[in-house]
Amino acid sequence: MHWSDVIAERLALDGNDHIIATGITPSGEFHIGHLREILTGDMITRAARRAGLNAELVFVVDNADPLRKVYPFLDASYEEFIGHQLGAIPAPDKDGKPDWERFENEGWSYGDHFLKPFLEALKQIGVEPRLIPNLTSYREGKFASSAKKACDDPDAIREIIERVSGRELPTDWFPWQPVDSKGSLDGLTITGYEYPLVMWTDQYGVNGQSDITKGEGKLPWRLDWPAKWGFNNITCEPFGKDHGAAGGSFATGVEIAAFFGHKPPQSLVYEWISLRGKGAMSSSSGNTVGPIEALRLVPPEILRLLIANSKPNKAIEFDTGMGLVNLADEYERLSSRDFTEELSSEKLSRRQRVQIEDAQAALRLSMVSAGERAEATSVSFRHLALLAQIKLRDDGIWSSLKESGAISDPSSVLSDRLTRMRAWIESKHFPEEMRIVILKQPDEASLSKLDEEQRMVIPHIAAELEAAEWTAEGITQAFKNAAIHAEAPMRSMYRACYAMFMGSERGPRLAPILANCIREDVCMLAHACSARLP
RNA sequence: GGGCCUGUAGCUCAGUCAGGUAGAGCGUCGGACUUUUAAUCCGAUGGUCGCGGGUUCGAACCCCGUCAGGCCCGCCA
Numbered sequence: 028m029h030w031s032d033v034i035a036e037r038l039a040l041d042g043n044d045h046i047i048a049t050g051i052t053p054s055g056e057f058h059i060g061h062l063r064e065i066l067t068g069d070m071i072t073r074a075a076r077r078a079g080l081n082a083e084l085v086f087v088v089d090n091a092d093p094l095r096k097v098y099p100f101l102d103a104s105y106e107e108f109i110g111h112q113l114g115a116i117p118a119p120d121k122d123g124k125p126d127w128e129r130f131e132n133e134g135w136s137y138g139d140h141f142l143k144p145f146l147e148a149l150k151q152i153g154v155e156p157r158l159i160p161n162l163t164s165y166r167e168g169k170f171a172s173s174a175k176k177a178c179d180d181p182d183a184i185r186e187i188i189e190r191v192s193g194r195e196l197p198t199d200w201f202p203w204q205p206v207d208s209k210g211s212l213d214g215l216t217i218t219g220y221e222y223p224l225v226m227w228t229d230q231y232g233v234n235g236q237s238d239i240t241k242g243e244g245k246l247p248w249r250l251d252w253p254a255k256w257g258f259n260n261i262t263c264e265p266f267g268k269d270h271g272a273a274g275g276s277f278a279t280g281v282e283i284a285a286f287f288g289h290k291p292p293q294s295l296v297y298e299w300i301s302l303r304g305k306g307a308m309s310s311s312s313g314n315t316v317g318p319i320e321a322l323r324l325v326p327p328e329i330l331r332l333l334i335a336n337s338k339p340n341k342a343i344e345f346d347t348g349m350g351l352v353n354l355a356d357e358y359e360r361l362s363s364r365d366f367t368e369e370l371s372s373e374k375l376s377r378r379q380r381v382q383i384e385d386a387q388a389a390l391r392l393s394m395v396s397a398g399e400r401a402e403a404t405s406v407s408f409r410h411l412a413l414l415a416q417i418k419l420r421d422d423g424i425w426s427s428l429k430e431s432g433a434i435s436d437p438s439s440v441l442s443d444r445l446t447r448m449r450a451w452i453e454s455k456h457f458p459e460e461m462r463i464v465i466l467k468q469p470d471e472a473s474l475s476k477l478d479e480e481q482r483m484v485i486p487h488i489a490a491e492l493e494a495a496e497w498t499a500e501g502i503t504q505a506f507k508n509a510a511i512h513a514e515a516p517m518r519s520m521y522r523a524c525y526a527m528f529m530g531s532e533r534g535p536r537l538a539p540i541l542a543n544c545i546r547e548d549v550c551m552l553a554h555a556c557s558a559r560l561p
Numbered sequence: 562g563g564g565c566c567u568g569u570a571g572c573u574c575a576g577u578c579a580g581g582u583a584g585a586g587c588g589u590c591g592g593a594c595u596u597u598u599a600a601u602c603c604g605a606u607g608g609u610c611g612c613g614g615g616u617u618c619g620a621a622c623c624c625c626g627u628c629a630g631g632c633c634c635g636c637c638a
Contacts, residue, residue: 033578049638050638051637051638052636052637052638054636054637057638058638060637060638061638062638063638064638065638067638092636095636095637096636192634193562193563193634194634194635248635248636265638266638267637267638268565268566268632268633268638269632269633269634269636269637269638270633270637270638271565271633272563272564272565272632272633272634273563273564273565273633273634274563274564274633274634275564275565275633275634296565296566297638298566298567298631298632299632299638300638336574337574338574338575340565340566340567341566341567341574342566342567342631342632344573350573353573353586353587356586356587357586357587360586376582376584377576377581378575378576378583378584379576379584379585381575381576382575382576382584382585383585385575385576386575386585407600409599409600410598410599410600412599413598413599413600414598417598418598427598460599461599463599516596517595517596517597518596520596521596521597531599532599533597533599534597534598534599535597535598535599535600536597536598536600537598539598540598
């Protein structure tokens with residue numbers, strides 16, 4: 028059974044109505060690691076609906092969280108905002124400086140700035156969750172009841188956190204973080220509490236009061252999270268392994284939720300996504316691939332497949348090179364399979380059956396719109412990558428695909444894919460081994476691997492190319508002539524060609540590629556190869 | 562120190578929750594297509610399931626131990 032269906036089955040035991048929550052702090056640029064959070068939630072939601080449940084996906088935007096530090100992409104002037112809530116400070120402009128104008132005129136905040144492109148990517152990828160800006164929840168008093176319980180009995184909360192997490196809280200710890208005279212959550216001393224007011228003194232010596240029913244502050248994270256489960260009626264929430272460790276915020280959250288008087292959600296811990304060879308993704312280190320950037324390269328269904336096809340507890344190494352090619356080809360294969368027929372076989376072992384069912388579920392979850400059928404393009408990513416490099420114009424590709432009988436007319440899926448393919452080829456992510464490069468200098472290593480018969484053809488190739496008509500047809504004819512004159516089979520002739528022009532043993536059809544190259548360059552290379560012969 | 566996850570074919574991983582003949586894809590090799598857009602099709606190859614013990618008629622799966630790798634325990638998806 029697919030992992031999403033396992034969760035859906037568990038949810039069904041708890042009733043019919045479910046709210047699946049995801050939550051992210053918009054502290055910097057979003058990356059595909061964040062996509063796992065949202066997509067995991069989305070896939071659970073779809074699976075739950077498929078199981079006949081009433082399910083909704085929500086995205087809690089943690090814009091009540093404070094700015095932790097001045098990230099490299101921020102101007103030094105952000106120093107004054109450290110400790111301030113992300114939804115209450117201006118967004119950085121192009122230079123990383125605070126954009127006061129937009130902040131004051133449109134209320135455009137730091138959190139909005141990073142959230143917006145992520146939401147656009149989500150839309151493309153078929154995820155449109157209900158947004159719950161956390162700062163708004165605070166200001167609307169949604170946290171009031173939980174905050175009151177905590178402030179009325181700080182010792183109970185303290186006991187839970189200290190016992191479950193095993194760490195000691197400072198003696199002046201209080202379960203409410205007021206906003207100080209300048210807007211920061213840091214460096215305050217709590218001097219008293221009388222519902223609904225928390226009295227404080229800030230680091231500048233200013234005294235003030237924070238109304239816990241009006242969002243003049245926030246709950247610390249370990250209380251904030253379980254409080255949200257309550258008033259948002261969360262029944263299920265996937266979260267990263269950082270929260271899932273023993274003594275982590277989920278463990279304390281479970282008990283704190285009970286203290287607040289509601290049930291914790293069904294949980295699912297997922298592993299992180301790292302960039303191949305570069306370690307964990309992190310917005311602050313700049314070691315990221317953003318969802319928008321990823322979508323420029325690959326279609327959304329393939330990004331979805333990446334998540335759907337990996338169990339949540341599997342760490343994913345996102346590889347924008349060959350890994351992406353394999354993933355895309357995997358998608359193509361999946362979409363051309365007939366699962367119904369495969370499953371109708373009586374001979375399947377339980378194991379094989381499970382495998383087929385999981386593949387079917389993964390493909391289903393990869394669709395941008397739930398319920399949509401996968402459309403096989405019958406052109407692999409690999410193949411398209413070749414064509415896109417050889418033919419500079421799209422119609423050239425379509426006509427060549429028609430000739431080979433692969434397609435009759437280019438579908439919108441396929442032309443969309445070609446657009447992204449071209450972007451990918453131009454990007455730094457395109458793998459070198461897929462790149463078609465005609466050599467400039469003879470490649471000694473490849474030439475030396477040729478046998479006697481293959482070498483014999485080289486001078487003939489050089490001579491025939493000199494005389495050839497410089498078109499794909501003319502060059503093909505020259506190749507044939509060379510083989511005939513050398514009295515060698517075509518196989519040997521091609522081997523020699525690939526060694527000469529590409530430094531490889533095999534490759535794509537050469538004639539059309541060479542026809543796009545400058546004749547003098549090709550001939551010079553051919554003669555140079557010929558001259559290297561022993 | 563406490564805890565989590567991972568370890569199965571050359572590679573990426575299913576299969577472990579419900580014990581019952583070891584599975585896919587990729588790769589590799591071979592063949593076909595009187596040689597080709599790294600194509601496609603067919604076939605073959607390939608594993609003491611990290612290691613040791615235990616339970617069982619039977620263990621990749623359950624239990625105990627152990628080794629290795631990754632990670633978490635202020636914040637981070």
